[in-house]
Amino acid sequence: MVELVPSLLRQELGRLAAVDERLDGRGRWEGRGVTLETNCLYNAEGSAKVTIGGTIVYAGVKFEIRAPWPDRPTQGSLMCGAELRPVAHVKYEPGPPSPESIELGRVVDRGIRESGCIDMDDLCIVPGEKVWGIMIDIHVLSDQGNIFDACGLAAIAALRTAIVPAQRFDVGEDYTLKVNGTPIMASFTRVGGRFIYDPSEQEELGGDERIHITLGDEGHVHSLQKGLKGVFTPAEFAEIFEVAQQRCAELRNLVAEQEGN
Amino acid sequence: MVELVPSLLRQELGRLAAVDERLDGRGRWEGRGVTLETNCLYNAEGSAKVTIGGTIVYAGVKFEIRAPWPDRPTQGSLMCGAELRPVAHVKYEPGPPSPESIELGRVVDRGIRESGCIDMDDLCIVPGEKVWGIMIDIHVLSDQGNIFDACGLAAIAALRTAIVPAQRFDVGEDYTLKVNGTPIMASFTRVGGRFIYDPSEQEELGGDERIHITLGDEGHVHSLQKGLKGVFTPAEFAEIFEVAQQRCAELRNLVAEQEGN
Amino acid sequence: MVELVPSLLRQELGRLAAVDERLDGRGRWEGRGVTLETNCLYNAEGSAKVTIGGTIVYAGVKFEIRAPWPDRPTQGSLMCGAELRPVAHVKYEPGPPSPESIELGRVVDRGIRESGCIDMDDLCIVPGEKVWGIMIDIHVLSDQGNIFDACGLAAIAALRTAIVPAQRFDVGEDYTLKVNGTPIMASFTRVGGRFIYDPSEQEELGGDERIHITLGDEGHVHSLQKGLKGVFTPAEFAEIFEVAQQRCAELRNLVAEQEGN
Amino acid sequence: MGGYGDVQLLREDGKRLDGRALDEMRPVSIEVGVLPAAQGSAMVTHGLNVAVAAVYGPMEAHPRKIQRQDRAVIDVRYNMAPFSTSDRIRPGFNRRSQEISKVTAEALESVVLVELYPRSKIRVEIEILAAEAGTRCAGITAATAALADAGIPMRDLMIGVASGKIENIVVLDLDKAEDNYGQADLPAGILPNTGEIAFLQMDGDLSPDEFNLAMEYNFKAAREIHDIMVNALKQKQQRGEA
Amino acid sequence: MGGYGDVQLLREDGKRLDGRALDEMRPVSIEVGVLPAAQGSAMVTHGLNVAVAAVYGPMEAHPRKIQRQDRAVIDVRYNMAPFSTSDRIRPGFNRRSQEISKVTAEALESVVLVELYPRSKIRVEIEILAAEAGTRCAGITAATAALADAGIPMRDLMIGVASGKIENIVVLDLDKAEDNYGQADLPAGILPNTGEIAFLQMDGDLSPDEFNLAMEYNFKAAREIHDIMVNALKQKQQRGEA
């Protein structure tokens, strides 16, 4: 029973793809409306709420003071985790972190970490003794497709608004965290045999493999991830890579606009 | 099948309630026989065994030395936990602590903690360095109804007999723990539509919501908990609140008698 | 279905036992071919690979520096653990350590520990401050019967080749770990009503209880374990105890030969 | 309750530090239908607390052994987001959350007409995004609003409210400082129309008279929040019709 | 075994520190029917050890995959209460308890007439309330008595006993000091009537001769405890008839 629907859905998605259309009328490389709100969580040191269509995600940044690793006495740390809790969709079940939520958190984490937007040496308080640990927690409240991009955007936007709570920890005055760059993720799913950008809930249900690309300010790639069943060719990748450049630039502008306010 | 029996039982309990009777012949506010034995566990620093009818509970007190929290450098700590292990009834299953056992432990813990019977400053050894941590572990061996009251009574009775093992930890001579008061819990369950005191196993099986009230020496309430499906009115609560005053005073006398021996 | 095969197998094993034969033609006290290879794992400080028939086991030794227990300021520690991961047989399932793997690790651990082959005082670096902790991890890759003996042999052989990595931890020059003795395990299973040595996969499937005996260099017993359903008499034990003396001596020679190379 | 400091919580004019009267609650706002993926949802802002609730179901209850032949079971998860408090909370198992989830579920089972859905399960997910004393009550209010938003019949709208005691005086709706340094806290789940109580916890020290006054305050606040909730539900209906 | 100190465990008169002879066990007492909620139960005091056992079943074995077509499975949980030892034990998962539970269950399956109850499960819960060397043996004895109290047929009454070695001399039934500073410990589950062994563990150092003597001591003690158990079972029967 459960699988009949996807099977009919797949047929319909194939039919639409053949005539270059999508279920909700979007163009192949067109994203849904995106909203971004920052500083929206009272107890977080940095925060953001992102909506992409009916998908809603919050990210909150917290800081802690810890001892540095012996081999890197001047370096702090950054950790990014995502929780796919049952609040977000009827399909999510309670229990220990699922492979899906582990993957989600790690892919977002790599995109931010590998972009180098946080200089770990900036997080030193007392070399060899005290460094800042930054924790970005992402909370998906409503999943209607493409939570990866929503989580990536919420995480970097929250990070870019973070205030280091030095005063509360008695190590000086509060100050704005220095963030060098705005890595942005773009996700593509194969639907009806071809890749499309920003999959909706239905497109994910009736689609195949997906590719997540995180690009930095200069268009360099910082993180890639292919997930789910399916294969792709280098030519297909080259095409979405180029689309990703455009979409990421647009979302980077959205972050900049929001910060301008 | 399993649910047929409770359904017949509920009918019978309703019939009895209508004529102000109970299955085992007790009056509505009458408790079963209670026994209390203290200093009954060889390796515990304080201990008690309580029976209420066929319900049997042991509590044991242990001490540890730990560093105080930075914001409370002179305060020790008290922790009370209950284990509902499969030994106690065929209905208990192995595995991580069930919500039932977590609730039980936390309700007993709050009654003792909030009564203020332990002055956390009394537990200081070296300010900012060493304080005592008290751990009361409650072990239910046989559940034939009203384990909450049995656990509450065993916990406070064990605590009141505890010897601080200073010598074993090399911080002075052993001495009797100072306990200021005897908080006592009284539990009520709605059976056949009305509340009764000290529910038996059968009354719990065929009953509805329950209310746990912990009262201190002067009759002040220190902890309340409503559990299970059901609602009640302020008037109903006022009635059982008054009964609780009497029952708690009687059990407090039992503790005092036992200590007098 | 699953249980039909063992039932037929048990019949066949009983028939063979009656005429003093075994499924694979071995004599009652005859073991399968054993191979031993040491220093076969690149990142381990000591290692061994053992095969007994189609059973394949690796053991690797790692060291860590830790603070000694307050009551034993000059003593290091030894820990031996086994993982029965799903790689080894279709019957092993993923998840937390099963009782089977806990038993396996603890029986091997006791045999080595109780033989006294490691003098814990030899593991002291700075009294009261730093001692070596030795960890032997055993990895079963293919289970075709008698993994206990294979694990025991791999563990002691790996331990005997271990180099203490003092240089990497900045506490002096590397040196060979001192190991005083070669405790060896011999395992017996009741098959067709009588005990046999070195059970094969089929014999374990259609057999009953088993007995694990670990003997030291002088033939003293250091560890015993009876597992699975079944009882035995002192006379039966006396017989296998004597066989164990011979088999263990042979395997101890194999270790010595390997070290001679 | 802390109750150990010499912290002053009442001003000389008899008002509380944030200017509230003794029987005045913090501002409360409710919005329903906030989560597109859920069947019903609500966001409750109660002072600085933010609670979001989602409702899924009724659906088949499984595993089978949790099924009840004569009614639905309600499966509640109360969870505090890691960033909801001043010190980050580690995600995962937590005894406090487990207890609150259990008694909240039992309270909701007392209010929802569970007899209408035998053998089924209703999932209620409560997420605390910001915590500042009173999250379990904000969560109960959010859960009720989300159930109403999902169209699930209830005997009344259960409202989560708390009163407490500071400086030996009973007050309505403790804020964080009052919770940290106060003497008692009495959170309740109130059915304002039927006059019943479906959720009750309490810790601290209250005389019988103080208890009665605190419970009176709770009923008063519950009626106020009830009206806010009814308004929020009407507004959504009007949006739907418009 | 510890065996590392220079602790003297034998007195000049050849007796042990607590005055026992080499082949003398600590006092043992057994009471059955101690837990009203269980089908069978027993409390065993063995020296300062206190072990309580409860038996539930036979009942349907589930999940299905643990069922055996031709016999009952026995599900044992050996657990030490947090307050049973000098240093408190954290509740929860524990490798030592898991191993003891496993081998105790297998020993009991060898003694109970499990063939009488195909596809079913018998639950045996062993709780150690006070521990002072020898808890696994006291637990085995308590489990046997509880099974007998529950009326579950067995081929013999299995008794848990241990011998060991201190100062190079074999002795019966090590107490805590002897266990800490001794050289070997040989716990066994003995069937005194059939002369069989259903449970066996050992650690330390024993020559073949020492092993034989230790096992002889174990059989001797098992016969003594067997009589105590039979007496306890009779007493309960008489109470029942009276």
Place this chain on the structure above:
Amino acid sequence: MGGYGDVQLLREDGKRLDGRALDEMRPVSIEVGVLPAAQGSAMVTHGLNVAVAAVYGPMEAHPRKIQRQDRAVIDVRYNMAPFSTSDRIRPGFNRRSQEISKVTAEALESVVLVELYPRSKIRVEIEILAAEAGTRCAGITAATAALADAGIPMRDLMIGVASGKIENIVVLDLDKAEDNYGQADLPAGILPNTGEIAFLQMDGDLSPDEFNLAMEYNFKAAREIHDIMVNALKQKQQRGEA
């Protein structure tokens, strides 16, 4: 990627520290049929990495809810042995292993003809015995070889390979020092015959051009390892026939 040190990774002659050319991979050897208990198995040595894989199935998929009506599911466990790395790894749950297991399983489902085995499950166990940069790729190669050894049909032999960037230059197959101090790592699962990619991860910093070159290197290496694997499979066949 680390990328934080001033470590020199290229020699003056343009070669890498271990003497390899920029587009030269470490030595690779493959042996199949190494684990008698498994249906198919393989050991891959890739530089100093040692990966072993075992395949069990196809078998009935259970619990039922993981079943797919139209195909087999592939259940992968990638695990690093505690002794496989310089610092011992604690056995048990591990986020990195969970992620690698998930994406490896999905890659294998893209290559195995899973439609041939509806409702069934194929278990693939990958054990890393020695780790020295590149274990996920060695694991993919071992899994493919083990599946082939088990006779399970695949659309192509998927090969795990990685390229990366050191000192701003793209190189094939990073070793441990290059991985620690390099600037990017691009591991892929390549189907050399169909020219497709079934597994892809990447971290670090690559311009579009650098990405293209790195992927070219990956395809080249995959073809080389493909031939080694075919040879290993033939050798076993010949052993079987001999």
